[in-house]
Amino acid sequence: xxxxxxxxxxxxxxxxxxxxxxxxxxxxxxxxxxxxxxxxxxxxxxxxxxxxxxxxxxxxxxxxxxxxxxxxxxxxxxxxxxxxxxxxxxxxxxxxxxxxxxxxxxxxxxxxxxxxxxxxxxxxxxxxxxxxxxxxxxxxxxxxxxxxxxxxxxxxxxxxxxxxxxxxxxxxxxxxxxxxxxxxxxxxxxxxxxxxxxxxxxxxxxxxxxxxxxxxxxxxxxxxxxxxxxxxxxxxxxxxxxxxxxxxxxxxxxxxxxxxxxxxxxxxxxxxxxxxxxxxxxxxxxxxxxxxxxxxxxxxxxxxxxxxxxxxxxxxxxxxxxxxxxxxxxxxxxxxxxxxxxxxxxxxxxxxxxxxxxxxxxxxxxxxxxxxxxxxxxxxxxxxxxxxxxxxxxxxxxxxxxxxxxxxxxxxxxxxxxxxxxxxxxxxxxxxxxxxxxxxxxxxxxxxxxxxxxxxxxxxxxxxx
Amino acid sequence: xxxxxxxxxxxxxxxxxxxxxxxxxxxxxxxxxxxxxxxxxxxxxxxxxxxxxxxxxxxxxxxxxxxxxxxxxxxxxxxxxxxxxxxxxxxxxxxxxxxxxxxxxxxxxxxxxxxxxxxxxxxxxxxxxxxxxxxxxxxxxxxxxxxxxxxxxxxxxxxxxxxxxxxxxxxxxxxxxxxxxxxxxxxxxxxxxxxxxxxxxxxxxxxxxxxxxxxxxxxxxxxxxxxxxxxxxxxxxxxxxxxxxxxxxxxxxxxxxxxxxxxxxxxxxxxxxxxxxxxxxxxxxxxxxxxxxxxxxxxxxxxxxxxxxxxxxxxxxxxxxxxxxxxxxxxxxxxxxxxxxxxxxxxxxxxxxxxxxxxxxxxxxxxxxxxxxxxxxxxxxxxxxxxxxxxxxxxxxxxxxxxxxxxxxxxxxxxxxxxxxxxxxxxxxxxxxxxxxxxxxxxxxxxxxxxxxxxxxxxxxxxxx
Numbered sequence: 001x002x003x004x005x006x007x008x009x010x011x012x013x014x015x016x017x018x019x020x021x022x023x024x025x026x027x028x029x030x031x032x033x034x035x036x037x038x039x040x041x042x043x044x045x046x047x048x049x050x051x052x053x054x055x056x057x058x059x060x061x062x063x064x065x066x067x068x069x070x071x072x073x074x075x076x077x078x079x080x081x082x083x084x085x086x087x088x089x090x091x092x093x094x095x096x097x098x099x100x101x102x103x104x105x106x107x108x109x110x111x112x113x114x115x116x117x118x119x120x121x122x123x124x125x126x127x128x129x130x131x132x133x134x135x136x137x138x139x140x141x142x143x144x145x146x147x148x149x150x151x152x153x154x155x156x157x158x159x160x161x162x163x164x165x166x167x168x169x170x171x172x173x174x175x176x177x178x179x180x181x182x183x184x185x186x187x188x189x190x191x192x193x194x195x196x197x198x199x200x201x202x203x204x205x206x207x208x209x210x211x212x213x214x215x216x217x218x219x220x221x222x223x224x225x226x227x228x229x230x231x232x233x234x235x236x237x238x239x240x241x242x243x244x245x246x247x248x249x250x251x252x253x254x255x256x257x258x259x260x261x262x263x264x265x266x267x268x269x270x271x272x273x274x275x276x277x278x279x280x281x282x283x284x285x286x287x288x289x290x291x292x293x294x295x296x297x298x299x300x301x302x303x304x305x306x307x308x309x310x311x312x313x314x315x316x317x318x319x320x321x322x323x324x325x326x327x328x329x330x331x332x333x334x335x336x337x338x339x340x341x342x343x344x345x346x347x348x349x350x351x352x353x354x355x356x357x358x359x360x361x362x363x364x365x366x367x368x369x370x371x372x373x374x375x376x377x378x379x380x381x382x383x384x385x386x387x388x389x390x391x392x393x394x395x396x397x398x399x400x401x402x403x404x405x406x407x408x409x410x411x412x413x414x415x416x417x418x419x420x421x422x423x424x425x426x427x428x429x430x431x432x433x434x435x436x437x438x439x440x441x442x443x444x445x446x447x448x449x450x451x452x453x454x455x456x457x458x459x460x461x462x463x464x465x
Numbered sequence: 466x467x468x469x470x471x472x473x474x475x476x477x478x479x480x481x482x483x484x485x486x487x488x489x490x491x492x493x494x495x496x497x498x499x500x501x502x503x504x505x506x507x508x509x510x511x512x513x514x515x516x517x518x519x520x521x522x523x524x525x526x527x528x529x530x531x532x533x534x535x536x537x538x539x540x541x542x543x544x545x546x547x548x549x550x551x552x553x554x555x556x557x558x559x560x561x562x563x564x565x566x567x568x569x570x571x572x573x574x575x576x577x578x579x580x581x582x583x584x585x586x587x588x589x590x591x592x593x594x595x596x597x598x599x600x601x602x603x604x605x606x607x608x609x610x611x612x613x614x615x616x617x618x619x620x621x622x623x624x625x626x627x628x629x630x631x632x633x634x635x636x637x638x639x640x641x642x643x644x645x646x647x648x649x650x651x652x653x654x655x656x657x658x659x660x661x662x663x664x665x666x667x668x669x670x671x672x673x674x675x676x677x678x679x680x681x682x683x684x685x686x687x688x689x690x691x692x693x694x695x696x697x698x699x700x701x702x703x704x705x706x707x708x709x710x711x712x713x714x715x716x717x718x719x720x721x722x723x724x725x726x727x728x729x730x731x732x733x734x735x736x737x738x739x740x741x742x743x744x745x746x747x748x749x750x751x752x753x754x755x756x757x758x759x760x761x762x763x764x765x766x767x768x769x770x771x772x773x774x775x776x777x778x779x780x781x782x783x784x785x786x787x788x789x790x791x792x793x794x795x796x797x798x799x800x801x802x803x804x805x806x807x808x809x810x811x812x813x814x815x816x817x818x819x820x821x822x823x824x825x826x827x828x829x830x831x832x833x834x835x836x837x838x839x840x841x842x843x844x845x846x847x848x849x850x851x852x853x854x855x856x857x858x859x860x861x862x863x864x865x866x867x868x869x870x871x872x873x874x875x876x877x878x879x880x881x882x883x884x885x886x887x888x889x890x891x892x893x894x895x896x897x898x899x900x901x902x903x904x905x906x907x908x909x910x911x912x913x914x915x916x917x918x919x920x921x922x923x924x925x926x927x928x929x930x
Binding site for chain 1: 469472473474476478479480481482483484485486487488490491492493494495496497498499500501502504512515516520524530532542543544545546577578580581584604606609610613660725726727728729730731732733734752753754755756757758759760761762763765783787790821822863866867868869870874901902903905906907910911913914915917918
């Protein structure tokens with residue numbers, strides 16, 4: 001039908017009896033406006049101004065109106081559109097993407113948020129029976145998404161520096177299509193401040209991973225919601241690590257961006273940057289599922305990035321200032337952690353170089369009831385009781401009044417074939433001795449919550465045998 | 466993970482290190498507001514006031530603010546939510562649904578528009594290899610949606626009154642699972658002002674279809690965007706036809722609603738009303754794909770339906786007034802049609818009882834080159850040249866400067882097995898002698914466009930043999 005419309009509009013001045021759109025004059029709206037934090041160049045630190053001044057903080061307006069010209073064509077934003085999104089909104093995120101990543105020959109497609117973008121890429125790139133690669137711990141709502149479509153996961157080992165290139169190489173080299181099925185052709189990864197581990201790939205690892213993906217012809221889904229929250233030791237000289245998109249020569253990177261972490265999750269507006277080929281397919285997929293993104297959000301981002309809104313400079317000021325604030329929170333959290341938790345000797349944590357999560361390594365092997373010789377059935381290889389001990393620890397935390405997220409729920413579910421390739425079905429089970437904690441919540445809760453966690457650990461580890 | 470959150474929140478006063486949400490104090494927004502048409506009880510005909518008074522028309526504001534109490538919890542609307550939608554927004558559409566349909570034991574799940582709702586129901590209810598039933602002419606963007614998921618269609622014959630119950634019965638009775646595969650268990654239908662035909666099912670047919678669906682255990686996806694645009698002869702006494710939802714005793718109806726036709730398509734906000742079982746599955750599907758609906762739209766509908774917005778009474782005033790306006794446009798269109806097109810003797814149309822479309826029946830069998838004895842290959846059954854003649858007519862319309870939509874693009878694609886059951890692969894090809902036209906477009910274009918259509922028909926039918 002869209003193809004037919006392109007034919008139908010081949011000459012100017014056509015009269016139309018064809019459209020199924022309700023008439024614009026009957027849209028009962030005149031104006032939409034958003035009162036937002038000022039990100040003016042007068043402000044050194046707009047986030048600090050916003051949080052400190054409360055309801056007196058300076059604001060500005062993003063607005064779009066039926067009767068006044070503006071950056072967003074109001075009528076088009078409120079009508080039916082194409083699956084690519086409103087051209088003005090697309091241009092706004094394209095300029096933003098150019099500024100931060102300067103991609104070669106890539107095109108932006110609007111989405112309605114990260115989950116929408118990533119799950120559509122899974123759908124687009126995978127067929128039932130396919131295997132995709134992912135970090136061995138991943139955000140479970142995302143790794144669950146393609147399972148119903150018949151996609152299986154091949155988890156790749158990670159360490160403090162994130163996905164280990166040598167393990168990616170090992171898995172791909174050991175893959176035997178006659179045994180394991182079609183070779184994985186997609187890597188899903190969160191390169192900065194990974195959820196749940198907080199890991200961030202160094203520029204060196206990114207380069208190695210990209211080269212391995214070239215060698216094995218793997219597409220990369222780069223899901224990077226914490227890109228703007230990469231913490232720095234020296235504000236003046238630091239640069240965020242180069243994205244996979246910025247180094248892409250082959251069109252093998254599909255980058256997923258959104259505003260949830262740096263503005264508001266309720267916006268539900270994001271975009272995918274990809275080669276034109278995938279862009280065209282994404283448009284078709286949008287038009288068969290969610291259609292075009294909502295007009296309110298498209299107006300918001302178009303006005304936000306326009307000269308009458310924050311503009312790109314204001315967005316950059318806001319995100320730098322936000323990074324500073326989250327870095328401050330991280331450091332406050334880690335100071336409490338050192339005093340309340342690490343001091344017990346039963347857990348430790350690294351400072352995450354990006355994002356919102358601290359991945360707490362529980363020294364479960366020091367637990368008096370720790371065992372490595374459990375057998376689920378006769379003839380089975382021995383396994384540890386890490387899962388049972390960590391479940392118990394999690395329950396004790398809840399009973400003591402503190403919510404933490406156990407690593408077990410983030411373990412990327414491996415297909416049986418892939419699990420063997422990775423060295424035994426239960427290997428991840430020996431490595432789930434972590435808790436995901438965050439410094440994005442209530443600051444006033446950090447110390448009391450970590451105090452409880454420390455106490456729970458002490459009680460748990462020093463119980464009588 | 467959501468299940469884990471329910472466990473984690475089992476007692477009050479829990480401290481959280483668990484959430485991955487950015488902190489609310491860092492959301493850079495204070496207020497969102499929408500200036501909309503007044504639907505006050507002072508106005509007899511709010512749509513006429515809105516369109517006639519132009520920029521002086523009375524307006525009112527729907528707004529939600531961080532710092533002032535209102536109907537919508539601003540913070541929750543801008544944060545991550547559940548796949549069911551914001552409770553306040555859910556309650557608003559639940560009240561609306563109760564008012565118009567009074568369903569028994571049904572629950573509302575927010576969607577991000579009709580396409581999202583319908584395509585998710587296709588996904589939820591169908592497995593690869595399944596057959597679904599639909600009107601033989603349907604909106605193609607929707608009937609295309611489940612094809613990639615391996616669903617096939619079984620078109621059911623329609624006449625001026627919409628889907629023919631006897632044909633539904635014939636298809637279901639003739640279905641042989643050993644030959645045709647799993648019996649169809651889903652009927653997708655648009656009961657009022659169907660796109661593209663404008664057909665509306667009478668209360669009598671609705672009852673017959675519902676009873677057949679009980680007999681053959683078929684679920685009904687009731688897609689009803691034109692519910693509010695059911696035209697009336699006598700404003701005082703007329704009632705819209707009862708929806709399938711309103712007569713559902715078994716939880717077999719899944720109704721899809723949205724605001725696109727009565728407010729603005731750019732809102733991208735709708736809902737599904739279903740039994741609680743399907744509601745739970747829809748939540749899971751939302752959480753693995755689009756997550757929760759956008760906060761801006763949830764604020765809009767919650768405020769709109771609240772006491773400080775239009776309220777349900779204002780919404781009802783607006784939609785009744787809108788119906789009157791579209792009915793006026795329909796009648797203007799049909800008067801031009803009678804003079805410019807029907808007068809040629811080469812086409813006719815019925816007044817659609819609902820919706821936005823006039824389905825123009827072209828008397829193609831009167832064309833001098835009309836044939837019924839074409840054979841595509843030796844041994845094939847003979848077929849007509851309706852498709853070729855209608856393609857030619859469509860091209861002539863475009864050449865003459867008027868866009869109409871040919872019936873061929875709306876023919877529900879039948880699976881080969883189903884096509885045989887329905888009486889030959891090409892049967893629909895003999896019935897595609899229609900054009901979809903609309904009275905929702907520019908009123909000033911109606912007469913000139915219909916004049917061209919009349920002229921094209923005259924030229925096309927009276928050409929020299």
